[in-house]
Amino acid sequence: xxxxxxxxxxxxxxxxxxxxxxxxxxxxxxxxxxxxxxxxxxxxxxxxxxxxxxxxxxxxxxxxxxxxxxxxxxxxxxxxxxxxxxxxxxxxxxxxxxxxxxxxxxxxxxxxxxxxxxxxxxxxxxxxxxxxxxxxxxxxxxxxxxxxxxxxxxxxxxxxxxxxxxxxxx
Numbered sequence: 001x002x003x004x005x006x007x008x009x010x011x012x013x014x015x016x017x018x019x020x021x022x023x024x025x026x027x028x029x030x031x032x033x034x035x036x037x038x039x040x041x042x043x044x045x046x047x048x049x050x051x052x053x054x055x056x057x058x059x060x061x062x063x064x065x066x067x068x069x070x071x072x073x074x075x076x077x078x079x080x081x082x083x084x085x086x087x088x089x090x091x092x093x094x095x096x097x098x099x100x101x102x103x104x105x106x107x108x109x110x111x112x113x114x115x116x117x118x119x120x121x122x123x124x125x126x127x128x129x130x131x132x133x134x135x136x137x138x139x140x141x142x143x144x145x146x147x148x149x150x151x152x153x154x155x156x157x158x159x160x161x162x163x164x165x166x167x168x169x170x
Contacts, residue, residue: 089095112123 090099106128109128110124110126112121112125114120115122
């Protein structure tokens with residue numbers, strides 16, 4: 001057996017028909033145009049710049065509006081402060097007395113009250129006399145011409161009428 005093994009050769013398969021040899025080749029690359037991509041990038045860039053411009057203009061207008069409103073707030077605050085000071089000045093007793101005298105009012109001499117339950121006057125009221133000659137310009141209503149403080153009420157009228165939408169209701 002040793003003799004058989006020494007004489008064995010590798011055998012190539014025989015070609016019976018001529019087969020063409022196949023080889024892998026790369027497919028031909030088609031050149032793509034860069035124009036659509038460049039147009040897309042340009043469109044995105046222009047849209048971004050337009051959006052930034054619109055936002056910038058909007059922010060500037062808002063800034064001007066805020067500044068105008070702040071100035072208006074300051075002016076209104078100063079006006080409110082001036083009105084508060086004027087109100088405080090006018091509410092002082094000396095100023096009230098001066099304004100009352102200018103209107104022809106005089107200090108009360110005898111105090112009287114109106115009893116709201118029955119409409120009677122409690123006390124001894126006397127008509128006021130003008131104290132200053134300048135007050136004669138103003139016409140004072142004599143007490144006899146004054147309307148009654150509490151009108152006569154019938155049985156259907158309520159005892160108290162506060163004037164808050166309940167007029168004429170029981």
